[in-house]
Amino acid sequence: MTADHPWDGNWKARMYERVRERGYDSLTAFAEARPTASLVALAEELGRDDIAGVQIFSGLVAEAERSKQLTRLVRGQCVRELYACLPNGWPSVLDDDARLEVAIALGHWFAYTPETHKGRVDRAGEVLLSSPPPPGWRPLGPDDELLLMLLPDEEA
């Protein structure tokens, strides 16, 4: 099943078909196997021309809601955004340029956070800038210690 455009046809069915083809039983499993990949990179792997990054995100949110793993997903998204904007990890000196890069990453993270968690992400961003992590900090997955401290799981 292919389409000319990500927004054509039943993209949800298309996306899950590709996930299964790659040997995963959920989108979350597929995405967690690539913890630092961007949404766009994940979309490209599933369908270069007929899957979009936001569709992946939407699917991930739907699955996380069902499995009550939303906070974990939010941490996972933080990893993806930081990895893209700060490939060398947290800057050692937070000058204007470095701070802008951090700010852009935090902005994307906030925008790609479900409504229920926006408040927590907003505070987490504030904390990261007021008491910065060690230089070079680069979380590689949702189980990163510092991230877990910042955004512990609440779901039972």
Place this chain on the structure above:
Amino acid sequence: MGNRWWAVLWLGLFPLRGAAAASPNAGVGTDEGFVQVEATLILDGGAGGRAPASCGRGRSPRWAWGWTLRADALVLTVVLLATGCASVSQVPGRGRSLSYAPRETSSPAWVEAPSDEAPHAGDSLPRAFSGPEQRLLRRQGARDDATAVGVGSMEGAVGGGARSAALTRQAVLDATDEVKGSLRGVEASFTQLAARPPALGGWGLTGVFTRYLDQGSKQVTWLHGALGSATVLTKAASEVGDTDMELGLMRMTGPKLQAAWFGTLLLATWVDFLHLADTVLRHCPMCSVEKLFTDLHRVQGLMAPTLTDLASLDPERVEAATTAMPELMGKLTREFATLQRETRSTMKLGGQVIAAMQAVEMVTMISTMKMSLPRVPPSASATLGMGLLMSSGGVMVGSRMVVSAEWVEMMRRLVQAGVISVPAVSAAVLIQGGQVLMAQAHQDLPKGVREALGDSPEVRGMHETGRAGAGMSDAPKHHVLPQEHREWFEQRGFKGDMDIDQFCVRMEQAHHEAIHGGGNWKLGRIWPGEWNRRVMDALLQAETRAGRRLTRNTILRIVGENMERYYIPMNFVPGRSR
């Protein structure tokens, strides 16, 4: 195979051309006729102020319609007579090619070539691929290959996208620069025509005819505006630091560049008519002034709708007008030829001196329409029915080079980046090649030439989903930067040529609904994926965390990254404000 076709064409050309043009030596670069014209113009330059060779425009590609060659017809006539260039009337179409063919050292700006308008060499140099840009390039390299909108798809590897963007930017700058140069030439011609003292008896473009001069000068204003916008956008593109967005911004220059390009061409053609009228008024006392006035009025009427469409700078209107240009140029050429023929017979009737006759011929010699005008004396047009052919040196008609390989290369870049459409470039080549007398709208170039100009299914597809295609041109436009935050964007530099109304995209209704979280699928409402909300969340949060106002470039970068996530191609069209 190409060679054989070439030979057939060349032989076919023979009986139609004067011996000089058809001699084996008449190929590109060795055409003595070319040299003659050039020499003549240098002589003229002594009086008329030809620009020195080093007039600050260092690059070689010359991309201009050679109306700048136009000089005072009478002076030229005298010079021609003095140098004994009797055969000059058979020189094949050197009028445009002089400035068009890049290997020539001649500058097109002889009439007036201020060096202070040198190209923005500094802006146009490829930027060092380091720092944040490098990161972006790495991130976006892959998508460049994937999306139909990036030239990256043509250039391949990671980083190729940025290099390619730099080359595209250079091509846009070159193209803008060339149109500017041509426009300066046209302006100078207007000034010159207006400043000419009336001949004995008060003849010249005075009295009722001044309106025709004014008409032309008025067009110059919007042409400058369009070129100014294109320059602003190119500058913004060079600063944005995001390959996809840079290409998106450069594509926004397309309609403006295209409008200015063809507008200038039409204006140059109008100058030809005015030159002819001026010559008629001065040298043909027996010609009817009333008829001339009416003729010019009719020609003006032919041009007016196209000029209006071009001046609108609306992508679709500009594209439609451009595609119809060869046909219009055909009509104008016929008008010009008729006017000239009538003048000639009236002069014969009145027993005019040879100098006066020569003056009329000279107007043809230097005309923008030279390539398509019938030979003198009237006979079948030499270029009628003759094919265009791609050679290593450029596009040829028979043995004559129509456009240079460098011009083709520049156009290829612009076409592949989606700045200029294939139909627009085709129209330009058809006009340049004199293939206008039988031109119909949507006439295609031969396959070889089209391919050299960068035509490919991908490029066609890009335009169909982009600004110019048939399929998408009805799809509704949507603001990418949310309109309810217009003021916020204004405060951050989205004003004038860069206001938020310039950043609209065409989107199928179904896609639009899907993106805004509507549509008829269930997952749509689960996540608050409403575009406006998401973009503003990202922007406002980034600004808060940065602790200072975001710049326009940062905003474009953030928005561009979101467009990528939503699979929205960066084909911006101007839209209407609410």
